Amino acid sequence: MRDVAVVGAGKTRFGAFADRDLRSLAVEALQNALSDAAMGTDAIQAFYLGNFAGPSFTGQSHLAPYIAGAAGLAGIPATRYEAACASSGAAFHAAWQAVAHGIYDTVLVCGVEKMTCQPTPRVAEILAMAGDVSTDGTFPEIFAAIARRHMELYGTTREHLAAVAVKNHGHGATNPYAHMRKVITVEQALAGKVIADPLTLYDCSLVSDGAAAVVLSATGAGVPILGCAQTSDHVALRDKAEITHLPSIQAAARQAYAMARLTPAEIDFAEVHDCFTIAEILAVEELGFCAKGEGGPWSLQQPIPINRSGGLKSKGHPVGATGVAQIADVTLQIRGDAEGWQLGKANIGLAQNLGGSGATSVVTILGKR
Amino acid sequence: MRDVAVVGAGKTRFGAFADRDLRSLAVEALQNALSDAAMGTDAIQAFYLGNFAGPSFTGQSHLAPYIAGAAGLAGIPATRYEAACASSGAAFHAAWQAVAHGIYDTVLVCGVEKMTCQPTPRVAEILAMAGDVSTDGTFPEIFAAIARRHMELYGTTREHLAAVAVKNHGHGATNPYAHMRKVITVEQALAGKVIADPLTLYDCSLVSDGAAAVVLSATGAGVPILGCAQTSDHVALRDKAEITHLPSIQAAARQAYAMARLTPAEIDFAEVHDCFTIAEILAVEELGFCAKGEGGPWSLQQPIPINRSGGLKSKGHPVGATGVAQIADVTLQIRGDAEGWQLGKANIGLAQNLGGSGATSVVTILGKR
Numbered sequence: 057m058r059d060v061a062v063v064g065a066g067k068t069r070f071g072a073f074a075d076r077d078l079r080s081l082a083v084e085a086l087q088n089a090l091s092d093a094a095m096g097t098d099a100i101q102a103f104y105l106g107n108f109a110g111p112s113f114t115g116q117s118h119l120a121p122y123i124a125g126a127a128g129l130a131g132i133p134a135t136r137y138e139a140a141c142a143s144s145g146a147a148f149h150a151a152w153q154a155v156a157h158g159i160y161d162t163v164l165v166c167g168v169e170k171m172t173c174q175p176t177p178r179v180a181e182i183l184a185m186a187g188d189v190s191t192d193g194t195f196p197e198i199f200a201a202i203a204r205r206h207m208e209l210y211g212t213t214r215e216h217l218a219a220v221a222v223k224n225h226g227h228g229a230t231n232p233y234a235h236m237r238k239v240i241t242v243e244q245a246l247a248g249k250v251i252a253d254p255l256t257l258y259d260c261s262l263v264s265d266g267a268a269a270v271v272l273s274a275t276g277a278g279v280p281i282l283g284c285a286q287t288s289d290h291v292a293l294r295d296k297a298e299i300t301h302l303p304s305i306q307a308a309a310r311q312a313y314a315m316a317r318l319t320p321a322e323i324d325f326a327e328v329h330d331c332f333t334i335a336e337i338l339a340v341e342e343l344g345f346c347a348k349g350e351g352g353p354w355s356l357q358q359p360i361p362i363n364r365s366g367g368l369k370s371k372g373h374p375v376g377a378t379g380v381a382q383i384a385d386v387t388l389q390i391r392g393d394a395e396g397w398q399l400g401k402a403n404i405g406l407a408q409n410l411g412g413s414g415a416t417s418v419v420t421i422l423g424k425r
Numbered sequence: 426m427r428d429v430a431v432v433g434a435g436k437t438r439f440g441a442f443a444d445r446d447l448r449s450l451a452v453e454a455l456q457n458a459l460s461d462a463a464m465g466t467d468a469i470q471a472f473y474l475g476n477f478a479g480p481s482f483t484g485q486s487h488l489a490p491y492i493a494g495a496a497g498l499a500g501i502p503a504t505r506y507e508a509a510c511a512s513s514g515a516a517f518h519a520a521w522q523a524v525a526h527g528i529y530d531t532v533l534v535c536g537v538e539k540m541t542c543q544p545t546p547r548v549a550e551i552l553a554m555a556g557d558v559s560t561d562g563t564f565p566e567i568f569a570a571i572a573r574r575h576m577e578l579y580g581t582t583r584e585h586l587a588a589v590a591v592k593n594h595g596h597g598a599t600n601p602y603a604h605m606r607k608v609i610t611v612e613q614a615l616a617g618k619v620i621a622d623p624l625t626l627y628d629c630s631l632v633s634d635g636a637a638a639v640v641l642s643a644t645g646a647g648v649p650i651l652g653c654a655q656t657s658d659h660v661a662l663r664d665k666a667e668i669t670h671l672p673s674i675q676a677a678a679r680q681a682y683a684m685a686r687l688t689p690a691e692i693d694f695a696e697v698h699d700c701f702t703i704a705e706i707l708a709v710e711e712l713g714f715c716a717k718g719e720g721g722p723w724s725l726q727q728p729i730p731i732n733r734s735g736g737l738k739s740k741g742h743p744v745g746a747t748g749v750a751q752i753a754d755v756t757l758q759i760r761g762d763a764e765g766w767q768l769g770k771a772n773i774g775l776a777q778n779l780g781g782s783g784a785t786s787v788v789t790i791l792g793k794r
Contacts, residue, residue, distance in 0.1 A: 103657075111481055111554050112481065115558055118508065118509040135785075138489075138505040153528050186487045288472075288498075288499055288501060412490075
């Protein structure tokens with residue numbers, strides 16, 4: 057297996073862009089990534105696209121060649137990967153495998169979602185397709201059930217959830233690419249409109265448009281990928297042994313740590329999948345940053361920075377873009393290029409991307425040792 | 426690069442099944458493939474799912490872990506590949522690459538589509554998403570334009586198109602897994618209801634439910650994969666230099682022939698993507714079985730058997746299942762297991778899977794030398 061590095065990263069701003077279509081967002085991000093890598097399209101041997109629900113949101117399918125053609129990439133293999141909210145995590149994983157194992161030397165991975173469309177599609181209904189539509193409810197309902205159970209089992213409080221929201225809003229306020237650059241207080245978070253008890257508006261990530269892209273290569277300088285793993289689990293909540301435990305995250309993390317020959321204690325910072333505040337608390341537990349059940353108190357202390365970009369909560373969550381956006385943001389931090397939101401110590405970073413309520417997990421560790 | 430073989434193949438019957446859902450079709454096909462391979466689920470290291478429009482047809486997304494979980498495969502990487510009508514061709518290509526390059530030793534590839542749903546979705550509208558929805562029309566309109574142009578440039582006639590339909594219906598009538606087992610005459614084909622001039626009902630493939638699966642392995646006896654390539658092109662018809670030429674097929678074929686160290690003259694039989702009769706005529710030209718423009722007369726003579734399974738025209742076209750179903754059928758022929766529709770000479774077979782009007786192409790050559 058060869059060493060693979062992220063040699064270029066590009067993003068669009070995340071937000072609600074009435075005047076932008078899906079393709080123009082994707083093309084902007086991938087051109088930014090190519091420009092960052094100082095490469096032309098001729099260097100790219102395959103195009104990996106992560107997109108969750110472009111056909112449902114925009115009415116256009118066959119999106120990989122649709123985007124590749126507009127970007128001057130027609131000819132090469134171009135495929136769309138769909139794994140719910142981990143769609144571009146899955147695309148990244150496949151692309152990394154392909155370069156690491158010598159299938160290609162240089163590839164482009166892009167994630168994109170256009171969610172704020174006219175006429176407005178039924179967003180909650182489309183997102184619910186990432187769960188089992190016959191037995192699960194909406195995602196706020198799913199994660200509210202998980203939160204209630206976590207509170208019952210471990211004493212997690214609404215204040216713990218609010219602390220995650222306040223932190224991520226504070227982080228996102230400093231990131232020029234974030235969707236919502238607004239500092240909030242604990243009082244505001246606690247007083248938010250209830251979406252699904254105990255989750256308020258401030259516990260939920262944003263409905264955003266946006267794209268992100270990275271160039272992966274086995275040659276050239278960049279930020280090395282030290283470990284990457286993808287796992288799966290049942291889709292339906294009722295098929296999980298214990299809903300506060302998402303074993304797919306834990307399994308992907310263990311594989312990624314083993315590959316990187318690192319322990320959780322050696323991670324300097326992480327971008328985790330905070331589709332809801334409770335999901336960040338579960339993530340830090342499953343990733344081994346703290347013991348099971350300790351995610352609430354741990355998040356209050358924040359021994360290492362989590363979601364310095366603002367996370368899905370404040371940076372935004374254009375579903376299919378999120379996995380690659382996390383990788384791009386970890387890359388920027390490690391390079392020292394996170395202008396306005398740069399961490400002091402950022403040698404080893406982790407990105408954790410979740411599909412649905414854990415039916416897909418992708419964990420990636422990047423860094424310079 | 427290692428040798429990879431298809432060590433197991435399984436299918437469902439294709440048809441319109443009011444009482445079957447998408448998942449049960451996929452699970453039936455993959456269990457048949459595992460059984461054919463004499464393997465349990467524990468041998469499978471990754472699950473590759475090809476599906477075009479499950480979310481639009483059935484309202485369920487995140488289909489790879491949704492199916493994997495029900496089949497006892499929870500835990501392993503499970504991803505859905507979407508490339509329009511070449512969705513499972515793209516999944517197969519990625520799976521073959523992964524085994525050939527040592528990422529995995531044994532994987533399962535499944536293709537599935539459930540198109541006849543209640544309430545009946547707008548099938549033509551969903552299928553049109555595989556083209557450019559802002560500039561292309563429906564697929565019958567797209568391929569009618571291609572047919573008219575082919576007639577104008579090369580003297581292709583409606584009788585040539587009808588001959589393809591008659592042949593494929595005759596073939597499908599002998600295949601117990603085919604959707605429509607009905608022999609038709611040239612007179613019937615020519616007198617069919619006009620769908621998009623010059624294409625009649627008999628020039629169009631079927632709207633079907635069905636699934637197919639194959640097990641690929643670097644170890645164990647099976648039918649060797651001699652070459653496999655995936656290419657892309659622009660999605661919109663108006664971006665093609667000449668609509669009767671689909672360069673993505675030609676490029677994928679050339680790569681697959683080179684990999685297999687074979688020429689078109691050494692292929693014994695082929696399963697090609699006859700979504701419309703004119704598409705079969707284009708395919709035999711682009712695959713190099715005859716010169717450009719000669720596809721009509723060549724098809725009348727049929728020097729080598731094309732679509733002995735019945736093709737998409739008669740076997741049926743559950744979009745996301747088609748690519749893997751072609752591979753499964755070529756495998757059965759080479760093994761001598763095509764009961765009732767076995768060819769005499771079937772050592773080297775080719776499968777050609779097309780996405781949209783050529784924005785994705787996958788060509789695979791299998792055989793025993």
